[in-house]
Amino acid sequence: MxxxxxxxxxxxxxxxxxxxxxxxxxxxxxxxxxxxxxxxxxxxxxxxxxxxxxxxxxxxxxxxxxxxxxxxxxxxxxxxVDIRKVEAAVDQLLVQLEAQRDLSQIIVHVDMDAFFASVELLYNPELAGKPFGVGRGVLTTASYEAxxxxxxxxxxxxxxxxxCPDLILVSNNFSRYAEMSAKVMNVFRRYDSNMCPAGSDEAYLNITEYSVMHGLTAEACVQEMRKAVHAETQLSVSAGIAPNKNKPNGQFQIPFDSASIKAFMHHLSIRKVPGIGRVNERLLESIGIKTCGDIYTHRVVISVMDKRFGLKFLLQTHLGIASNIVEPHLREERKSIGAERTFSSLGDKEKVLQKLQEIAAELEKDMSRNGWTGRTVTLKYKLDTYQVFTRAKTFDRYVFTKEELYLVSPLAACVQYYYE
Structure with missing residues (x-):
């Protein structure tokens, strides 16, 4: 564009x-x-x-x-508002939340380094040391040089x-990424059979049992795991070690004590907290919250606007308390399955329909492999104006084949309507 x-x-x-x-x-x-x-x-x-x-x-x-x-x-x-009364109530809630802190588990968040770019380097070593991006219309990742x-x-x-005028753009190769992701996840599962994938290139693991069984410290265990990933895939992975599923930045181990965790969280940007995106970042900044430490300062405002901001969630964030339960998503918990593609703007109707057929075929493959069916098909698409739209249709029967996903869903109908 x-x-x-x-x-x-x-x-x-x-x-x-x-x-x-x-x-x-x-x-x-x-x-x-x-x-x-x-x-x-x-x-x-x-x-x-x-x-x-x-x-x-x-x-x-x-x-x-x-x-x-x-x-x-x-x-x-x-x-x-009686500020002192509200402060006292919030402080009491903080005491209750602190009493629930569990420091007994070793939780690791692993994140592959520039995953798509790193995979591309394996297939094209000539890109080494050069600035390049993966994707055409919109980049899915970029090399560290870029x-x-x-x-x-x-x-x-x-x-x-x-x-970067010298930037090299390479096309996405999702089949390669899926293959390498499977290899990496298999390594992670050796350390926690119940590990929870959080995407194709990251996951949460509870390595408590593995560390005890093998007489390893948390740091030694993670180093061993990272070496195994590199030895078997030639890819590197960063890890954050903590007593819960908060996400530290890069390779880092938070000491397993309350004071150290709260000190770490105090100056952490609110944007670093999982679940707080750009919109919520600005909303929180509008009431003076830029860091996790600011949550305590503005606890009265958050309390009186609890329905807007979520008092308990933010207080737990301030304390650095999060779930330490790691387990794969159960079938009955899963709400949706999807496939998506990023590509340059397409102006030709037939090319758009062809792209939709490719996505439908990929989705059928994923659904068949995992035994999934569904009744509601949703299409999310972005125009060359960068506006995002969503269309959905629910059926009285379950669908799963590429023909059904493409022909009976809102996909083709939406494209037909758009071009008319």
């Missing part, structure tokens, strides 16, 4: 939040420069006049209006090229 011919805005018209939004959701990825001010400026300049810019500007405006309503709601909610320029996942290809 090339930038359009929309009139460019003067820099004074850009808000700080829009510039940050244009930078994308992966601005905290490993390998990126700590100070991304200049990178974000280049992204904003390169985006002007594009459909991507217009869409992000619209979303930023909508979120800003939502935040203004929340601020008004906050002011109204705080009127007449990240030095600010290139990262979720970024439109034309923006990535502005940041």
């Amino acid at each position: 090339e930038p359009g011919s929309e009139p460019q805005l003067d820099s004074s018209q850009e808000t700080e939040t829009l510039v940050k939004r244009l930078a994308g959701p992966s601005s905290g990825k490993a390998g990126l420069a700590l100070d991304q001010t200049e990178i974000n400026r280049i992204i904003a300049e390169a985006s002007k006049g594009s459909k991507f810019y217009d869409n992000e500007k619209r979303k930023d405006k909508e979120l800003t209006e939502r935040i203004n309503r929340i601020k008004k709601e906050k002011d109204e909610s705080m009127r007449g 990240r030095k320029y600010g290139v990262r996942s979720g970024m439109p290809g034309f923006i990535a090229k502005k940041l």
Whole structure:
């Protein structure tokens, strides 16, 4: 997609939040420069006049209006509140939550390093040491050499090229990634047969039993596991070790005591907490919460706006308390199964339909392998304006074949409607 011919805005018209939004959701990825001010400026300049810019500007405006309503709601909610009484109630809840802390389990979060890019290097060693991105229209990942320029996942290809003119773009090879993912997960299962995959390139493991049985410290056990992954796949993996399923940044072990955990969480950006995305980050920032330590400072506001922000969840976040139960998703717990593709903009109707057939075929393969069927088929698609739409249809029978998924679902009908 090339930038359009929309009139460019003067820099004074850009808000700080829009510039940050244009930078994308992966601005905290490993390998990126700590100070991304200049990178974000280049992204904003390169985006002007594009459909991507217009869409992000619209979303930023909508979120800003939502935040203004929340601020008004906050002011109204705080009127007449007995602050000391609310603080005392919240502090009592903190004591109760602290009493529930369990430090007996060793939980590891493992995350493959630049997984798609690393797999591509195995098949094309000539890419070694060069800045390259995986994906065409929108990048699914970038090599560490490319990240030095600010290139990262979720970024439109034309923006990535502005940041790094020598960037090499390679197509996604999902069959390769699936094959390597299976090999990596098999290594993880040796250390925890009940490990919980959290995607194709990351997982949670409870290595307590394995460590005890083999007389290993947590650190030694994880080092052994990482060496096994590299020996069998030539891929590297980072790991965070903690008493629960909070996600530390990179390779790190949190000491297993309450004081150390709370100290670690105190200065941690709220954006680093699993489940808090860009939208919730801005909503929390609107009431003064930028770090996990700020949660305690603003505990009265959170309490009176409990339904809006979730008091218990945020207090547990502040304390660094999370679930330490690791187990694979049970069949009865699974709500959906899906397949998706990222590709350059397609303007030809037949090519779009062909792409949908490929996705339907892949979904049938996954469903057949795991014995799944479903009654509701949902299509999520993104236009070249970067606007995302969702369409769904529920049937009175279960479907699972590619023909049913394609012909009876909203897929073909939606494309037909769009082109008419």
